[in-house]
Amino acid sequence: MPAVRYELIKTCKQSGARLGKLHTPHGTFDTPMFMPVGTQGTVKGISPEELKEMGAGVILSNTYHLYLRPGHELVKEAGGLHKFMNWDRGILTDSGGFQVFSLSKLRKISEEGVHFSSHLDGSKHFLSPERVMEIENALGADIIMAFDECTPYPSSYEYTKDSANRTARWAERCLESHKNTDKQSLFGIVQGGMYADLRQMSARDIVSLGFDGYAIGGLSVGEPGPLMYEMLEATVPCLPDDKVRYLMGVGSPDYLIEGSIRGIDMFDCVLPTRIGRNGTAMTSMGRVIVRDARYAKDFSPIDPECDCYACKNYTRAYIRHLVKAGEMFGLRLVTIHNIYFLLNLMKSIRQAIINDRLLDFKVEFFEKYGL
């Protein structure tokens, strides 16, 4: 029995979206779900208790970052990432592939793996499928991701094809070297860039290897939204119904809804934390840049329709003051609001699936949000 299992509860008759449950060694969580990102073993500025109060189930942490600092061996010695960071619900670690290609310099890809320099101190490192499994096994997340190459956008057909084929060969090596299969589920990653036939090829290759769940990587990398939807529509039918589907690095409200409609069950994104730290809030009426002068004497909450901790207790004027004054608590409040907003949006999506009206919900939400 795999460590993490997906249970399909129902399909939205209007949209085809899936309502399900993800059973993990650290609890069962409803899907479609949004996973807040805790890059360095902490969701920036937020406590585990606050995350739980908001209803977060699975959070994501970054293998690349934790490998470089504080080091996976240290985390293992601490009793694993759950214990290290005091989080007793689900954790997913990515494979480091995306960061190796986006953050580090002087990387060199070979069949064996990737040589790269740390973005922190320039030190030299090598990651291979086997090494990444060793690291992710040490970190001990419930869900671990196979090592892949996230092809840049745009990339040529030939490069994308070669890369997707290598990602498939790496995926097989990941499966072979993954230990702890009873406690950690390994997910495969479909690549294939912006080419529908390569997406389908990659999906078939990865699915044929047999993973506990499937991720779609290499999307939301700069391409227009409709192209992403096209790739999803090409890929998802190639994935088995009885396994969970995870769209990596995607978390804007419109993408969460469009992704769910296309059969995605899991999402993650730094968006709510990153824009929160800039004092920008996502609200039921679209984005609110709290630090704008127009909110100086606005004694209403960030989002009058929200009942998060920030909106129940603080005004835009107060939060603006904190953000302008460089006070940490201001960033914390906006971040809490943004994460809550997305977790709540997922709840609304799940409810719309139950009621077989996700397409109607999308129209209503987009109109109000200004999309």
Added chain:
Amino acid sequence: MPAVRYELIKTCKQSGARLGKLHTPHGTFDTPMFMPVGTQGTVKGISPEELKEMGAGVILSNTYHLYLRPGHELVKEAGGLHKFMNWDRGILTDSGGFQVFSLSKLRKISEEGVHFSSHLDGSKHFLSPERVMEIENALGADIIMAFDECTPYPSSYEYTKDSANRTARWAERCLESHKNTDKQSLFGIVQGGMYADLRQMSARDIVSLGFDGYAIGGLSVGEPGPLMYEMLEATVPCLPDDKVRYLMGVGSPDYLIEGSIRGIDMFDCVLPTRIGRNGTAMTSMGRVIVRDARYAKDFSPIDPECDCYACKNYTRAYIRHLVKAGEMFGLRLVTIHNIYFLLNLMKSIRQAIINDRLLDFKVEFFEKYGL
């Protein structure tokens, strides 16, 4: 009846320290007490709920900072500082005197008041006793401080005397212009530098005006500890027993104990928040610089004897990782610990007064803390 009243419960037979209660419009709090500092209307990084959970009663906020940003009129429009910052226990606002003299440039003192430039944008401002009362009345704290000059250390006898006399004349003007006496208590401030006779002169002058409480200002400004104790011993006997006594800007563990022994009831200091943000913790065994390499694999809490949120849930290794990685949550955890440590120290001091053994407690504490 004054807005804030002091009730003397008992005196420590061994040390002379006072156990009491401070009755304020926002609750009754035990003394001797430590007040965490929320300079800009927030205790840096900490939520009001966290402060309450730690047992904080009165917090301090800075008139100078709030006057410059976001402006006292805005805070008044928001319903006052309590509502603005979501804090329903006690608040004390200082008078801005200390910051005008320590932060701003180009200040010019006259009998009328002080002209100065904002440390934020260089804009010109004028504060007088009347203006400060207007600002503090707008902010609406339970305890407001008279406008004074905090004489620098060292200062000549003549300058200190002239300054203390002016502070007394300003104190009278504060009393005359203070509104909201039913909701806000005005405290006078004793100055007099490092001259015992000037301290006594200042204390007699200020006490003769009749305030709801008395503060001792201008100490812990760089002078050696024994000199501060000498000044306290010269001043405190001149203060009435039935009013609360507040030693301004003092908050290191030794000063809290020594001050209590000398009859002080209230303390405030930025120390726990400021060193917390540098990753330095106060513990029962002295200071711990959490970011030190020696704690990289230390899976024990900051202070094994502490039961604060940080110590109950996180290791030195984890907090060090967060601090090194520049993660806000690390600073939050150390700050929570430090504030808790001082609030808990005050609890121990009060218990030692109840047991008539504060001098014994001091010896025990100092030995363990390494003082």
